Amino acid sequence: MIIKIDFESETPIYEQLRRQIIEGIAKGELKKGEELPSVRQLAEDIGINLHTVNKSYNILKEEGYLVVDRRKGTMVSDIMPKIDENYINNLKEEIKYIIADAYCRGMNKEEFLDLCEKYFHSFVKK
């Protein structure tokens, strides 16, 4: 799996990394139980600081995406995080804002839903 960091983005590096790992899991590029590169290794590959990779990994562990195995190191969790109340509230807030913005700019519902559908399909296991 290829990680691509935009060092000039407004999004922090650790957040970009975190999102790409989640997207990797969704796409099936990272399978459940699969080992991830070590913090040191990944940091070197991407050309970023150890602490930054560490932060991403820690958040993903916290969220339930990753687990640590004593022998194998960090790997993708077998059980994905749940849809809890907290998650759903954040999601709603985010969607509400995004759609408000899109609506103001004149995007119509069909365009938007098509876009969403497209991404959903790109993740569904073949």
Next chain:
Amino acid sequence: MIIKIDFESETPIYEQLRRQIIEGIAKGELKKGEELPSVRQLAEDIGINLHTVNKSYNILKEEGYLVVDRRKGTMVSDIMPKIDENYINNLKEEIKYIIADAYCRGMNKEEFLDLCEKYFHSFVKK
């Protein structure tokens, strides 16, 4: 229109304010050409510093949501921002991540699209 700031949130105050103004425009609570409260007034109402309000207003001006009439002060622009390449790229990145996250957590497409549809309908002019 009522502004509600969560001072505990990780989202900066100016960004919360910015989003609520956009949502207000989408909902029709703020109409095109309508005057907004002065930075001082709004800052006092919300209980934040006027510079923070100023920052929100300035970003919204830059984006094309607000304009300053030198006689009347700040008001909602008659012409909403466009759907340019920059916007669409950001939107796609955001949607891609949100859907990847939702998909991993086991949300199905219909649930997600229903949610989106619901918000779209809440904005459409009756």
Next chain:
Amino acid sequence: MIIKIDFESETPIYEQLRRQIIEGIAKGELKKGEELPSVRQLAEDIGINLHTVNKSYNILKEEGYLVVDRRKGTMVSDIMPKIDENYINNLKEEIKYIIADAYCRGMNKEEFLDLCEKYFHSFVKK
């Protein structure tokens, strides 16, 4: 002569007015010795404050573009302002910045000079 104010411009109204009067003189739409509308009249026509028109007129008097005649009111001066050291220094600073900006953006010299020439020709008396 038609005055067109953009109330949403970053340029102050009094400055827009001042510039348009100078441009009117350059174009010959306002001839030397010609009377200008009264402050009150012009303010009403444009839909701006008396003080604002007054400020423009006063600056233009200061600069030598306008003079006040006891009987006729404000009129275009017979003698235009001089090219003094102060003027030339400001001009150079302004031109230096404008050309630096244009140069960085990749505008070539010919394009720029053509533009200048075009405006010069638009002012030359037929």
Next chain:
Amino acid sequence: MIIKIDFESETPIYEQLRRQIIEGIAKGELKKGEELPSVRQLAEDIGINLHTVNKSYNILKEEGYLVVDRRKGTMVSDIMPKIDENYINNLKEEIKYIIADAYCRGMNKEEFLDLCEKYFHSFVKK
């Protein structure tokens, strides 16, 4: 590169700074990809507040002159801003006024074009 602020000037400090950075890029004193001093460093050097430097930097980022590399800090962008419709309209308005003023004062076309040419040559890479 030496920054020189005129504290008596009517031009805001942040705007003077902004212009000098653009001129620095045009002259080649600031090369593409070159790192700029931190806001704190530059503020101290010039003897102004860091927020003022910050404002200049932010505007230049918005315009596309600067970028922030999250590892290295602020640097000159590799890609200069474009000549878009907005820029060209502003440029034309500015040039029109400047030439109207110069023309009224009796400056002839050749003098003016020579001045422009001189500045263009001072920026062209040797």
Next chain:
DNA sequence: GTGGTCTAGACCACG
């Protein structure tokens, strides 16, 4: 009274 500018000091996120 409005927004714009500038200063100052503090805290935090990031790497």
Next chain:
DNA sequence: GTGGTCTAGACCACA
């Protein structure tokens, strides 16, 4: 140590 955020208070230009 870097930039980002927030607060606070002051002065000025503008209308």
